[in-house]
Amino acid sequence: MTFDYAPALESRSIVDIKASYGLFVDGEFVDGSGTSFKTINPATEEVLAEVAEATEADVDAAVRAARRAHTRVWSRMPGKERAKYLYRIARIIQERSRELAVLETIDNGKPIKESRDVDIPVVAAHFFYYAGWADKLEYALPGNGHSGTRSLGVAAQVIPWNFPLLMLAWKIAPALACGNTVVLKPAETTPLTALLFAEICQQADLPPGVVNIVTGAGATGQALVGHPDVDKVAFTGSTEVGKAIARAVAGTDKRVTLELGGKAANIVFDDAPLDQAVEGIVDGIFFNQGHVCCAGSRLLVQESIADELLTKLKRRMSTLRVGDPLDKNTDVGAINSAEQLARIRELSDIGEAEGAGRWSPECELPTTGFWFPPTLFTGVTQAHRIARDEVFGPVLSVLTFRTPSEAIEKANNTPYGLSAGVWTDKGSRILHMAGALRAGVVWANTFNKFDPTSPFGGFKESGYGREGGRHGLEAYLKGGE
Ligand code: TAP
Numbered sequence: 001m002t003f004d005y006a007p008a009l010e011s012r013s014i015v016d017i018k019a020s021y022g023l024f025v026d027g028e029f030v031d032g033s034g035t036s037f038k039t040i041n042p043a044t045e046e047v048l049a050e051v052a053e054a055t056e057a058d059v060d061a062a063v064r065a066a067r068r069a070h071t072r073v074w075s076r077m078p079g080k081e082r083a084k085y086l087y088r089i090a091r092i093i094q095e096r097s098r099e100l101a102v103l104e105t106i107d108n109g110k111p112i113k114e115s116r117d118v119d120i121p122v123v124a125a126h127f128f129y130y131a132g133w134a135d136k137l138e139y140a141l142p143g144n145g146h147s148g149t150r151s152l153g154v155a156a157q158v159i160p161w162n163f164p165l166l167m168l169a170w171k172i173a174p175a176l177a178c179g180n181t182v183v184l185k186p187a188e189t190t191p192l193t194a195l196l197f198a199e200i201c202q203q204a205d206l207p208p209g210v211v212n213i214v215t216g217a218g219a220t221g222q223a224l225v226g227h228p229d230v231d232k233v234a235f236t237g238s239t240e241v242g243k244a245i246a247r248a249v250a251g252t253d254k255r256v257t258l259e260l261g262g263k264a265a266n267i268v269f270d271d272a273p274l275d276q277a278v279e280g281i282v283d284g285i286f287f288n289q290g291h292v293c294c295a296g297s298r299l300l301v302q303e304s305i306a307d308e309l310l311t312k313l314k315r316r317m318s319t320l321r322v323g324d325p326l327d328k329n330t331d332v333g334a335i336n337s338a339e340q341l342a343r344i345r346e347l348s349d350i351g352e353a354e355g356a357g358r359w360s361p362e363c364e365l366p367t368t369g370f371w372f373p374p375t376l377f378t379g380v381t382q383a384h385r386i387a388r389d390e391v392f393g394p395v396l397s398v399l400t401f402r403t404p405s406e407a408i409e410k411a412n413n414t415p416y417g418l419s420a421g422v423w424t425d426k427g428s429r430i431l432h433m434a435g436a437l438r439a440g441v442v443w444a445n446t447f448n449k450f451d452p453t454s455p456f457g458g459f460k461e462s463g464y465g466r467e468g469g470r471h472g473l474e475a476y477l478k479g480g481e
Contacts, residue, residue, distance in 0.1 A: 015103045017192065020050040023058055023215060024198035026065035027208025032058050037217070039191055042109035043325050043334035043369040051191050054214035059183070059223040062212040066154040066181040067229055069209030075151050075179045079135035086131035086176060088204040093124040096200065100193060104165055105325045107192040109334030109370070110288050112326050122450055123169040129452035130173035133473060137178060150478040151179030152255060153231035158221040158245075160237045161187035161336050162291040162392075168194055170456075170467045171234050172211060178476035180232065183212040185224055187237075189337050191215040222248070230254060232476065236293075239390075239416075239461045257465025257475045259293070259457060261390045262418030264439065265411035266296030266447060269404075270305045272423035276445065278312045281396070284421060284447040286320060286332055286374050290394040291340070293462075294419035296447055298380075298387060300407050303400045310378065310398065317374050318361040332394060335370040344372050344393035351377050351386035356397070382413055390416070404429065408436045417459030421447045440466075 020036065022029045032052030039048050054062070074082065093100065100123075101115040110119070139148055155175045159167035164186055175182050186194035198213045214220055218241070225233045225245050235245050236259040249256055266284050268277045284296025301309050325333035335341040352358050356377040365371040372393055380387050380397040387397045401407040411420055420439040422430055430444040440458045443449060450456070455471035457463065465475050 015099050015106070017048050017103070017106075020052075021191070021195050021215070022052050023054050023062070024195065024201075024211070024213040025058070025062045026069075026212070027202065027206070029198070034058065037188060039107060039189065041106050041369075042189075042336050043366070045368055048107060048192065051195075051215045054185075054216040054220045054223075056223045059214055059220060059227060062183045062214050063154055063156075063224075063227050063229050065209035066183050066212055069207055070151070070153055070179075070181040073207045074176075074181050074210050075149050077179075079138045079149070079179070082176065082179065083131045083134035085204055085206050086127050086134060086173065089200060089206070090124050090127035090131060092200045092203055093120065093127060096196075097121070097124065100165060100196060102326070103196055104193050105333070107190050108161065108164060109325055109336050110291075111330040111333045113328050113330070114288060116328075118450075119163060119166050122452070123165050126166075126169040126173045126452045130177040133174075134177040137473065137477065149179030152476060152478060153180060154229060155180045155182045155232040155234060155476065156224045156227065156230040157182055157184040157234045158225060158237065159184065159186055161190040162288060162293070164190040165193040165197065167236050168197060170236070170472075174467070174472045175232075175234070175476050176210065178473055180476050181210045181212075183214060183224060183230070185214050185216060185221050188215075188217045225249065233257075234465075234475065235259070239463075242463055255475065257457075257467070258463035259465070259467060260418075260461060260463035261392075261416055262293045262295070262458065262462050263298060263388070263390050263414045263416045264294055264296050264419040264421065265298045265300050265407075265437075266421040267300045267401075267407050267411060267423065267433065268302065268305070268309060269407075269422075269424040269426075269429065270302040271425040272305075273425070273445070274305070274309055274312060277309070277423040278316050280421060280423065280445070280447040281313060282316055282320070285396045286317075286394050287448055289332055289335055289372070291336060291392055292448065294441060294448065295392075296419075296421050297391060297396060298411075299396055299398045300401050300410055301398065302407075303402050306398075306400050314359065314361070314376070317376065320361065320363075320374050322363045322371065322373060323366060332374055335372050335393065338370055340392065341370040341372060344391055344395060347386055347389055347391045348375060348395055351380070351384060351395075351397070354384050354386075356380045356384055356386060382410060388414065404433070408433065412436075412438045415461040418457075418462035419443070
């Protein structure tokens with residue numbers, strides 16, 4: 001699904017952003033009982049809207065609505081009927097994809113060509129995929145001819161700002177297919193597409209209370225995951241907050257899945273197709289400004305080809321266009337927030353102070369908004385902070401290795417274990433590396449490929465549980481993992 005986008009200003013006018021938004025509870029938009037916060041366009045710092053900050057009482061009302069909807073309607077509905085709603089939502093997402101893409105780009109800062117060609121089509125694909133599962137999870141109840149679900153009940157879902165609508169789809173589509181109802185909290189800096197999704201639920205006539213959206217900051221998320229009447233907590237975000245959530249639910253019978261941070265190695269062997277590898281490296285770290293949990297933020301390159309690869313990589317980086325996210329030619333958009341920009345700057349300055357060589361192509365950054373150029377660090381050692389900490393920005397650390405076992409040792413030398421990439425001509429080496437790398441996803445001669453049929457998730461401090469594919473259903477079913 002591609003569209004020819006008109007110039008930025010015209011694109012901006014195709015979305016109707018309201019001055020203020022309430023919460024979506026029990027099928028309606030309602031005022032919150034607390035204060036509100038502003039969401040801004042990170043590319044311009046323009047205030048987009050005032051959004052309700054859900055209090056504990058608001059969260060409680062949303063959880064109650066979800067419980068009622070689960071008990072009275074959704075868990076009793078035959079799977080084939082639930083599927084119809086999911087298919088309807090998927091089709092409306094396709095129909096309104098242009099509006100969703102523009103809104104995502106305005107609220108998040110990501111290039112329109114990414115929200116248009118990746119985020120929104122994959123969101124629709126998730127709803128189509130899980131719609132197909134809804135009638136395959138039933139079991140027959142003895143005697144009465146009706147079927148039942150193995151649903152858990154009410155799912156509390158908390159998501160980050162880097163793929164706002166896609167993370168929502170990863171959470172809501174499997175939960176609903178399995179017969180659960182949800183209360184979802186989007187990130188504070190990117191609430192708008194979740195609120196537009198609430199409108200889509202109304203348009204699809206989804207029964208009230210099946211999906212509830214509570215906006216707010218960390219305290220709202222805390223109230224939601226801590227609510228005594230939620231059965232399942234699904235969190236995507238930082239390892240730090242993930243650990244706090246695991247502590248908060250310890251000792252309860254809430255089921256939990258955590259999708260957390262990463263520090264992926266993208267490993268290039270001397271027999272790799274180098275031009276293809278350069279494209280994969282660029283996509284691995286500069287896609288979505290590097291705000292990607294599975295970003296290939298550590299490039300491990302075999303020593304004998306390091307100079308040649310770096311020359312090609314710098315040449316390719318020099319062609320990246322940084323700027324207006326609504327311009328369809330833009331490759332690297334705005335950093336999502338002033339806080340995230342400060343973190344990227346701090347870690348990059350530490351990298352330089354610790355002795356790594358810093359390089360960025362010449363590029364003129366806009367004077368308003370939050371921007372950081374595509375950046376490369378060479379001469380990085382494993383002791384450097386930029387090789388260890390998740391930067392979550394367009395910053396690549398380059399390390400070298402001589403042997404496959406050294407590559408494996410370096411790649412695994414991280415508390416994270418979400419993803420990795422391997423570039424080589426040898427099939428046997430791909431299989432060997434895939435077995436040896438402690439990462440939930442290992443891409444071979446490609447990077448950042450997402451599909452609803454594939455499970456995604458981490459080892460170690462990258463969390464536990466899987467989203468996507470058949471595996472993604474288990475987290476929402478009784479008798480699952
Ligand atoms: P976080 O700061 O952890 O925030 C994630 C969500 O949790 C936000 O909605 C946040 O609200 C909320 N939150 C904050 N404190 C909370 C608390 N004590 N209890 C409950 N909820 C709380 O992460 P982020 O900065 O938005 O996202 C970046 C991180 O997410 C990176 O580490 C990245 O690797 C990770 N991530 C992982 C994946 C997967 S699939 N593994 C995918 C995307 C991102 P606020 O918006 O108000 O902070």
